[in-house]
Amino acid sequence: MVSYKELGLVNTREMFKAAVDGGYAIPAFNFNNMEQMQAIVQACAETKSPVILQVSSGARKYANQTLLRYMAQGAVEYAKELGWERPQICLHLDHGDTYELCKSCVDMGFSSVMIDGSSKSFDENIELTKRVVEYAHQYDVVVEGELGVLAGIEDDVCAEKSNYTRPEDVIEFVNRTGVDSLAISIGTSHGAFKFTPAQCTRDANGHLVPPPLRFDILHEIEKKLPGFPIVLHGSSSVPQEFVEIINSNGGALKDSVGIPEEQLREASKSAVCKINIDSDGRLAMTAAIRKFMVESPDKFDPRQYLGPARESLKQLYIHKVKEVLGSAGHAE
Ligand SMILES: [Zn+2]
DSSP: OBOGGGGTOOOSHHHHHHHHHHTOOEEEEEOOSHHHHHHHHHHHHHHTOOEEEEEOHHHHHHHOHHHHHHHHHHHHHHHHHTTOSSOOEEEEEEEEOSHHHHHHHHHBTOSEEEEOOTTSOHHHHHHHHHHHHHHHHTTTOEEEEEESBOEEEETTEEESSOBOOOHHHHHHHHHHHOOSEEEEOSSOEESSBOSOGGGOEEOTTSOEEOOOOOHHHHHHHHHHSTTOOEEEOSOOOOOHHHHHHHHHTTOOOOSOBOOOHHHHHHHHTTTEEEEEEOHHHHHHHHHHHHHHHHHOTTOOOHHHHHHHHHHHHHHHHHHIIIIISOOTTSOO
């Protein structure tokens, strides 16, 4: 048993309270390797933004969970070395699907876990979530639950159709489970192809414009649970400049579409206090690497393409914390 406190990590309790009161959201960025971790820490140390390092079950399979945990510990030390005296870094399990997985993360130093019982019945979701909460809270680890189903594909999470969260369910869910935060479904979606062209309109440049987020549902939930931390998954914006670089350098991403940043900025001002961004980082890295490969066919040192990919990712994260989520400057 390793406590996250020994690793210098924090849970999200204080972070979320400050974010709800201050009208901003904490970024949750996924990582699977060293360059992604470096980009996250550099961006957040430079802007003094609290941050959630997010590990999916796909990342655990890809990179090994022991290694990821030591990398998170390394992230705290690295942040200090970069001049961030009191780094506010949380290590979070994204989309845990069993009690055993969540327990194992709590036992090995995670400060936050998500138990995603959203595919189960309401009562089964409550039962599973409550069990995880009871275990995690013994060690001051916080728990995110989910009500409602997001469409799209993300690592092992896949659903064809979204089911919006029903505001009439949230009070009972939160009271019976004791969760610390709640992921809701109001029209965000996992992956880089969030909507079909048929669900969208097109702007003057021919880019797809998705249906707007259901702010009416969000506001109803806020009314039922005043000040309670709400989480948005699937909140990449799929910047078209990355898609264009990818496609003009041999890629084939057709009709990719994300959530407009203005809507995420709007959501950040409400009880939404954690916003998950994964696909945008994937696109930034892939665009930089594809461009390098096409422009420099004679180079073969991985540092030569992972370096610019890391820099592009860092700039993306700085943009997100400053311009979209508003979390910059809140972890001095
Ligand atoms: Zn998700």
